[in-house]
Amino acid sequence: MPEEGRIVESTGRWYKVAYDEDTGMQTINCRLPGRFRLKDHALTNPIAVGDYVEFEINDDGSGSIEEIKDRENYLIRQSTHHQEDHQILAANIDRAYAVQSVKMPRMKQGFFDRFLVTCEAYQIPAxxxxxxxxxxxxxxRAYVDSIAELYDSLGxxxxxxxxxxGKSLDxxxxxxxxxxxxFIGPSGVGKSSLLNSIDSNIDRKVGDISTFNEKGKHTTTFAKLLPLKIGGYIVDTPGIKxxxxxxxxxxxxxxxxxxxLExxxxxxxxxxxHAHEPGCGVIESFKEGHIDADRYDSYLNILDSLQED
Known part of the structure; x- marks a missing residue:
């Protein structure tokens, strides 16, 4: 009889699965049969942290994943090394957070906008x-306030x-x-420090920031689903540039x-x-001040990158 569990850590070759036994919550290291990797050649990982699975326990105490349950949603991005490859960052998510810092490293609005497009496309609250x-x-602070006002107004x-x-952490x-x-964001923006501060059971390694280029060093190597004392889970992911x-x-x-949309x-x-055509309602709305200039600029930049692919 197969067991049911959830992927809590992926190291590339092995998947750690949490499941509820009579003795309480357990974890087991599982392998994924090759047939799952053949289904979608574009995916670098056919299974991701947050996936629900069925698995069999082997004689040596390891597990073998037999079924990947249907996903409610998932967060995906293009591989940085091979544009034709895709990587699922996490699955079955209630909310995704784009994390950046005021500085060290400095904030880039374009990262927010690309992240939010993916969340809209894959129906993930953001x-x-x-x-x-x-x-x-x-x-x-004035700049951050203007950013907050803009994105709050967009939902x-x-x-x-x-x-x-402490109030912000509460x-x-x-x-x-x-x-x-x-949590999704570049290295060095403080994702691990935030997690350590909101839950004393979490002890993620914290890296330094280079004073030369204000870039963070990777401290999280693989995505991991971490239980929270307050209830729920947080997926800590490697830094994404x-x-x-x-x-x-x-x-x-x-x-x-x-x-x-309207x-x-x-x-x-x-x-x-909505880039150059005559009689474009979006361009007209932008000219009338109903669409933020930086957001429209992000739209055009993303559009150019999609047309180049």
């Missing part, structure tokens, strides 16, 4: 965390956090309570920008890219 607010001077809650600010804890959440989009066509990109119905042409 939020933004801007960390290291204790390092922000007056000008940086993406923004949390401003610092491990030195709010983050309440967001995470009883949910399966995932870029977020390449997967299976999104240029013509549908505007569907994943909430501020463009305006695109006023376009003269059905195949309008």
């Amino acid at each position: 939020s933004i965390i801007i960390n290291k607010m204790d390092l922000a001077d007056e000008n940086a 993406y809650p923004v949390l401003k956090t610092s491990i030195k600010d 709010r983050l804890q309440e967001d995470l309570r009883n949910n399966t959440s995932v 870029e977020f390449g989009l997967v299976n999104i066509e240029p013509w549908e990109l505007s569907l994943f920008f909430p501020e463009m 305006a695109r119905h006023n376009c003269k042409f059905n195949n309008c890219t």
